[in-house]
Amino acid sequence: MPRFSVGVQFEPQHCSIGDLRDGWRRAELLGVDSIWTWDHFFPLSGDPDGRHFEGWSLLAAMACDTVRPQIGVLVSCNSYRSPDLVADMARTIDHISGGRVVLGYGAGWSERDYAEYGFDFGTVGTRAAALEPGVIRIKARLAKLNPPPVGRLPLMIGGEGERVTLRVAAEHADIWTGFGPVAMFAHKNRVLDQWCEKVGRDKSSIERSVLIDGPGDLDHIEEFAAAGAQEIIVPAQAPFDLAGVDAVLRIARRA
Numbered sequence: 001m002p003r004f005s006v007g008v009q010f011e012p013q014h015c016s017i018g019d020l021r022d023g024w025r026r027a028e029l030l031g032v033d034s035i036w037t038w039d040h041f042f043p044l045s046g047d048p049d050g051r052h053f054e055g056w057s058l059l060a061a062m063a064c065d066t067v068r069p070q071i072g073v074l075v076s077c078n079s080y081r082s083p084d085l086v087a088d089m090a091r092t093i094d095h096i097s098g099g100r101v102v103l104g105y106g107a108g109w110s111e112r113d114y115a116e117y118g119f120d121f122g123t124v125g126t127r128a129a130a131l132e133p134g135v136i137r138i139k140a141r142l143a144k145l146n147p148p149p150v151g152r153l154p155l156m157i158g159g160e161g162e163r164v165t166l167r168v169a170a171e172h173a174d175i176w177t178g179f180g181p182v183a184m185f186a187h188k189n190r191v192l193d194q195w196c197e198k199v200g201r202d203k204s205s206i207e208r209s210v211l212i213d214g215p216g217d218l219d220h221i222e223e224f225a226a227a228g229a230q231e232i233i234v235p236a237q238a239p240f241d242l243a244g245v246d247a248v249l250r251i252a253r254r255a
Helices: 017-030 055-067 082-097 111-117 125-146 165-172 182-199 221-226 242-252
Strands: 005-010 034-037 072-073 101-106 155-159 175-180 208-213 229-234
Touching: 005 175, 005 242, 017 034, 017 055, 017 242, 034 055, 034 229, 055 072, 055 082, 055 101, 055 165, 072 182, 082 101, 082 125, 125 155, 155 165, 155 229, 165 182, 175 182, 175 221, 221 229, 221 242
Parallel strands: 005 034, 005 229, 034 072, 072 101, 101 155, 155 175, 175 208, 208 229
Antiparallel strands: none
8 A cells, every 4th residue: 555644634613622632632632634724714514603613823832832743724725815815825834843844835725715705706716717827826926925934835726626636736745635535536536647747747746635524434544545546635514523634544554
């Protein structure tokens, strides 16, 4: 079985700040390689008006509370903030963390986030079309910031759109993140390889990551690794029982 790293995404819904901080501290003690949150403004499951916290603010706290794992927002929405501002936020938190930030970026999809916060939802096509200009602006701003990031600040592109998102990943990403199940991830991974060939990018220069879909996908960890996942990220819901994360870490250590 190919080797892979293990991450955990803390869903910042139906919980307290204390719950989240305790959770990612415990995750670091378990030995995870990366810790993530998400970029939404309302719960995605359970009570739609339940408790919820904003992702980039949480990432700054995570930078202070942890020492070793990479950290990031999986993934930040291109439509919510100026790309230049996202670059500056990521650079600043990278300094707080000692160079551990991964800049996750995607086109966005949750209509309620847009509607209630006054952003233009547009269409799948317009959101996808806006992704690459946003990425280009981020890269340009990062090159101008003083001081520059501490670490490498890799760019992660999240999403599975075959005509636009995966092409943007092939041209710009250091990391691409897809989703389960295994067959879907494997297919999208092959499409990314095809885009790399078309744009002249060495496919091995893009790390392949997958956010699995809870208990069902936990039974297929070795299959994800065989399908090309170099990082497997496990979702964690309040009250943040990390048994699933621990199980994936045990499999990874056998690889």
